[in-house]
Amino acid sequence: MIKAALAIAAMGVLAGETAPLAERIVAGDAIIPVTLNGQPGHLRVDPGAPGVPLVSADYAGRAGLKGGMFSLGYGVGPIRAMQSTAVAKLDVGQGVFKRRIGWGKLDYAPIADGTIGPADLPEPVVRFVLRAAAAGERTVALPMIDGGGMFGGFFGLYAQIMVGGQPMRVRFDPYHPRTLATAGAALRLAAAQEGRLSGESVPTEIVFGIQRPVRTMNFARPLELGPLSIATLGVRTNDGGNATGIAEGPPEKADPDEVVVVARGKERDPNHDRLSLGADQLERCSQIVFDKPAKQIRLTCR
The missing domain is CATH 2.40.70.10 (Acid Proteases)
Structure with missing residues (x-):
């Protein structure tokens, strides 16, 4: 099975300055360090993930998340995986920003502390590198x-x-x-x-x-x-x-x-x-x- 992870490349940064990254490169095992309400953890970057970061109930508890009135139900056939949600402070390596976070009894994927998709990453371009380039490829x-x-x-x-x-x-x-x-x-x-x-x-x-x-x-x-x-x-x-x-x-x-x-x-x-x-x-x-x-x-x- 293809796996993927994170390496970061900055673009357009002048000498002595810092600037947000324009592109995030994902390669390897795709697990990145994050903080959630200041609590360290790791999320896997998944190109097919929902548009809300989904974390384990354990990580949500460590981050002090409290479910509010707004919940999400992801349907898998007739089965619904219900997720409590809360707006929290997330940092994926580009500084803190606010995101709605979901968690529930069922983990989206049993790896790291949860999953995040390209929609929730701050970079405008997210490049998943699945393997080395080969001759004869087309885009x-x-x-x-x-x-x-x-x-x-x-x-x-x-x-x-x-x-x-x-x-x-x-x-x-x-x-x-x-x-x-x-x-x-x-x-x-x-x-x-x-x-x-x-x-x-x-x-x-x-x-x-x-x-x-x-x-x-x-x-x-x-x-x-x-x-x-x-x-x-x-x-x-x-x-x-x-x-x-x-x-x-x-x-x-x-x-x-x-x-x-x-x-x-x-x-x-x-x-x-x-x-x-x-x-x-x-x-x-x-x-x-x-x-x-x-x-x-x-x-x-x-």
Whole structure:
């Protein structure tokens, strides 16, 4: 599995002066030293993390956080991981600033003292270096959007692609081994790429330690995402829709007319469709760059 950590490079600093860093470089194990209300700790920088830093209950207690009236519920299929929140003083190496922090009974990831995503880092550009650059790589620039809706910023930053004439959100998840699509996203991808399901459901960890049933879908026509060509992925068959409308069997025998999308548009919101690129795809990539001023995510892969 790809891992990632933090090295910092300053840009545009004159001799004898200090200035905020314009870019944060994340490489290695991605764990950075922080303080929360003055209490030292460590957070892992995760490109797929929500837009609120999520810390362990233990670290929240050490930092003296007290939950207020505003809480967050992150849905993983039918399961909600509830998070108490409070505004606290956070320092990730660029000085203290205020951020809403979440914590709960379930940890987003059981590593360090919590997780932080690029949306909550102060640098305008966050560059994840996943491995050394290789010959023949290409870079694709994708629009960068949030989770949508009034509270979309709380759900992190996504790339946007078009599938079946409608936009679809794509998150980058190098800490999980497999590329996954929610059921609604899988229905659209199956129709567009002649996808067919195969094999049995396998319990698969998504986030917060929560497992959901996942089946394999193979495409007769791979999904082209810049330099990546995705021929197979996992389908969260009951999350964000229902995948029973996807035909069964090997893609080489697929008849496009058999790939029937049975869900009606009024019964679900396509804005909830998600595709998460896991380590099986991202191991082919050397960099993911979140350029917040340009509202772009740039992916460099072979």
